[in-house]
Amino acid sequence: MLNFLKKNAALIWAKKHVQKAEEFKKNAEKNQDELLLSLVDTAKKTLFGRTYDFENIQSVKDFQGKVPVADYEDLKPYVEKVKRGQRDILWIETPEYFAKTSGTTSGSKYIPISKEGMPFQVKGAQSALFHYIAKKNNADFVGGKMIFLQGSPELEEVFGVKTGRLSGIVAHHIPNYLQKNRLPSWETNMIEDWETKVDKIVEETERENMTLISGIPPWLIMYFEKLIEKNGKKIKQIFPNLQLIVTGGVNYEPYRDKMEELLGGKVDIVQTFPASEGFFAFQDDYTKEGLLLLTNHGIFYEFIPLEQYGKPDAQRLTLKDVELNKDYALILTTNSGLWAYSIGDVVRFIDKNPHRILVSGRTKHFTSAFGEHVIAFEVEEAIKSTVEKFPAQITEFHLAPEVNPEEGLPYHEWFIEFEKEPENLDLFKNELDDQLRKRNTYYDDLISGNILQKLHITRLQKNAFQEYAKAQGKLGGQNKIPRLANDRKIADLLKVYKK
Structure with a gap:
């Protein structure tokens, strides 16, 4: 009973919740602008707000003109003040929590979470x-x-x-x-x-x-x-x-x-x-692709076209400016005191009514040793399409460039742990190469121009990625091994598990 x-209670709550959610889906673009100004007004007396003249920000354009895009290294001096017990630094008062995460250049990161966030x-x-x-x-x-x-x-x-x-x-x-x-x-x-x-x-x-x-x-x-x-x-x-x-x-x-x-x-x-x-x-509809962007959860979003990311004159687009099926670096301003913060994720919109996204990669996880700028979404889609054509199954993979091979032209090397290997690895390899060429025109040009040879596959032992993660002290939790890299740091360590 x-x-x-x-x-029954869950069904009633769920239907009421979804009905109420329709409002934020329809008014997302307008609400985002209002949210930003509300965040700026709340934090105008903080150290960060005084430093960047929040008192005179009256629009999104003002905000973008005064507050630069930042990563953790840029905000770290402010975070350190908060860690020392100082108040009203990035956000009003002090955070309720620090979420401690692993950083690659900064050591551990301390991400503030406010009582509002x-x-x-x-x-x-x-x-x-x-x-x-x-x-x-x-x-x-x-x-x-x-x-x-x-x-x-x-x-x-x-x-x-x-x-x-x-x-x-x-x-x-x-x-x-x-x-x-x-x-x-x-x-x-x-x-x-x-x-x-x-x-x-x-x-x-x-x-x-x-x-x-x-x-x-x-x-x-x-x-x-x-x-x-x-x-x-x-x-x-x-x-x-x-x-x-x-x-x-x-x-x-x-x-x-x-x-x-x-x-x-x-x-x-x-x-x-x-x-x-x-x-x-x-995923607001489990039967469809795409994730509903939460535009009413205390976060103002900006989007930098991926090809412009890192450039001083990069466009900072808002929700109303984005285009479908284009990759953007995700920039956040939050009610926990992150301001124009580059989180490192890359997204693409597949719908604007309501706003639905796919996570297509990481700004730091790509392969572009030869100017091709291959991203995670492209390699994941390429391998998905290839597996569909062959009776094969993949546990995990990692892609890295081989710039100085012992012989022949450079190439992309795929380290793959197969659960079930294809009957003909050469046919599988050629199909995978073709699928990636379809998705990345720069890679296609490098192959057709004889600057790169077709990709190579290095098969790994069963549980290779688990053993690698264990050896690096990164087994379990929210630890994730990058699926592609622009160097061979991970690739060289994976060679130990070669089949």
């Missing part, structure tokens, strides 16, 4: 579930057990500001009505060693009525493989009532075939786009 009431981290996930329930007209999963994978919820304090991984912070804000259904246990979530943690999660969940599982695809695959190894059954046999997988962090599509094989049955997928800096988008 209790489950029946919970399901924190609720939207949870609301984004809630909204994704409500949209799914309303579209599906089914809330059966609320009656079962759910995994919301988090990093350790243990938080340290930095001058009174609670600090930890975002997923661990969010663990403290999961609504009470989900707490009784939530797995794994608090004690298991506290485990730092990833393999030990996954083994314990398997132990805690394998006999439960799991209906919703949330995590990034590489983690899900590792968890599912351990369940299958231990039980000798596919996931839908182990969890017959599993209805929904919520995923984010990386593009799901390259993992879809592998996931479907492990699942062994129909499970709905909802993709999301969260980060320490905010919860940006989610």
Whole structure:
């Protein structure tokens, strides 16, 4: 009876929520401009606001003229003041939290989350579930057990500001009505060693009525493989009532075939786009491609055409200026005190009514050793199309340039861990090369002009990427191995796992 009431209540809440959401979808462009001016007005007395003359900002154009695009290195001096306990620096008062993330050039990054910004981290996930329930007209999963994978919820304090991984912070804000259904246990979530943690999660969940599982695809695959190894059954046999997988962090599509094989049955997928800096988008229609951009969640968005990114005169476009099917570097201004902040993600719009995006790559993750500027979206689409034509299955891959081969012309080297290898690797390789040439005209010109030879494939041992991640201390959690690079730092380390 209790489950029946919970399901009915969830259906009612979901339909009301989706109906209310129509307003922000229709008025996104107007509301974005108003939001920016509201953020500027709130922060005009802060150190950052005084430095950049917020008092005299009356329009988006004023803001863009006074506030430069910044990365973490640019904002770090302000963050350091906040870390020392100073108030009213980037945002009013002090942050409620610091989300601690790994940085490549800055060491650990401390991303401030204000008391105004924190609720939207949870609301984004809630909204994704409500949209799914309303579209599906089914809330059966609320009656079962759910995994919301988090990093350790243990938080340290930095001058009174609670600090930890975002997923661990969010663990403290999961609504009470989900707490009784939530797995794994608090004690298991506290485990730092990833393999030990996954083994314990398997132990805690394998006999439960799991209906919703949330995590990034590489983690899900590792968890599912351990369940299958231990039980000798596919996931839908182990969890017959599993209805929904919520995923984010990386593009799901390259993992879809592998996931479907492990699942062994129909499970709905909802993709999301969260980060320490905010919860940006989610799949509002699980039957369609694209993520709904959340324009009413305390974040003002700007978009720099990818080909202009990093140039001093780069255009800073707003929502009303963007074009479909074009790649943009994502720039954020948030109600936690990030101002014209380049997060490093690249997006492309596939719809403007409402505004739906795909995450097409990272500004720092590309291959352009020869001027081709190949991005993640292109390689992921190329490999997806190739796999569809061959009875092959891929666990993971990494693309790097080989500039100085022992013989012949330079080339792109693909390090691929196959779950199932194609019968003819040469035909597979030629098709993959053709698919990438279709998607990137610069690469096509380099091949046809005999500046590059066709790509090479280096096959890797099973679990190569897991072993690499473990060796680098980056196994599990929200750690992601870049799928492509402009150097051979990762490639040279992957050679150890050559088949």
